[in-house]
Amino acid sequence: MNKKIFLILICVFTLVVLCSLMSFAQVRGEDTLDQIVGRGKLLVSTELGNMPWVFQDPKTSEITGFIIELTRMYAKEIGVELEIKTFEWAGVIPALTTGKVDMVAAPLSRTMPRTLKILYCEPYIIAPGAGQALKGKFKDISEINKKGVIITTGAGSNAEIWAKDYCTEATVIPLPSQADCIAAILSGRADVHLVDYIISEKIVQANPSLETIPGYTFMDSFACAIRLDDSFKLWASFNMFMRLIKLDGRYAQLYKKWLGIEWKPNSIEMSL
Incomplete structure (x- = not known):
């Protein structure tokens, strides 16, 4: 194959690709x-x-x-x-x-x-995950993976995935919203709420009976x-x-x- 024919084939291939991309863009419509x-x-x-x-x-x-x-x-x-x-x-x-x-x-x-x-x-944001509970209930985050401990998290969150992978002894109950998780801790229906550290500290400020448990769980990103x-x-x-x-x-x-x-x-x- 001589050089001229090769260049023609390259041009034809490029034209086909460009036409395909243009057609795809037209099918997709407005961004x-x-x-x-x-x-x-x-x-x-x-x-x-x-x-x-x-x-x-x-x-x-x-x-x-x-x-x-x-x-x-x-x-x-x-x-x-x-x-x-x-x-x-x-x-x-x-x-x-x-x-x-x-x-x-x-x-x-x-x-x-x-x-x-x-x-x-x-x-x-990139932030470490943490757990919160009623004051004095846990000395370290490593204590939450025990039988009888009920952990709550936001449904579908990295906290839920982490808890199900690493807290196999505890019971993990995901809930629809953060407000539901906090209510579960305050009412005694759950022992630990897993959330990112920054949010945990804000929740603790608004709820003096809670504290962020020492130690981290995982790195999260929003x-x-x-x-x-x-x-x-x-x-x-x-x-x-x-x-x-x-x-x-x-x-x-x-x-x-x-x-x-x-x-x-x-x-x-x-x-x-």
Whole structure:
């Protein structure tokens, strides 16, 4: 085969690939980002009651928190408003997959089973998991894996996966919401609530009879999520936004405001 024929075949192959990609793009239609810009609103689903990530301010009734301020910042960056739709935890992801919202903006753990339904964006926090219980009940987190101990977690969370893998002696009961888990501990229906360390400390501040058990369980990460099939541009745009605010200092300001501590960049956080 001479060089001229080879080059012609390469050109034909390239043309076929480009035509295929164009056809695929036409079949997929508008990206979610185009729809957001067109309507002038970013619609997000969340669940209230997860301080400091998302909650209703008791004084103003405004929905606020770390992830709400983060997504509002992104909405402003692309020139649209933010509209928040609240659901029970079981309805947060279905609201996304059925097209009621564009994005999940909640303390959503990144898990492998969920990747079959949703596309995670870059995580906005990486934090160790912890356990909380009534004061004095446990001296160390290693004590929770015993017969007779009832562990509660958010349904579908990394905490549930970890507890079922590593606390085989205890009984693990996942519940629909964080409020349900806290109520179970306070009423004595459960002994331990597994959650990330930051949330645990906020819950303890609001409930003096509880304490965070010394020791950690696992490393967790929270991220916004979008639909798998029609949101590539939105995914790329939001991830770029996350990278830029980590570089220009806005993420550090958000971190200090809501978590009360300085953000110190590390290779894990910058690469995930």
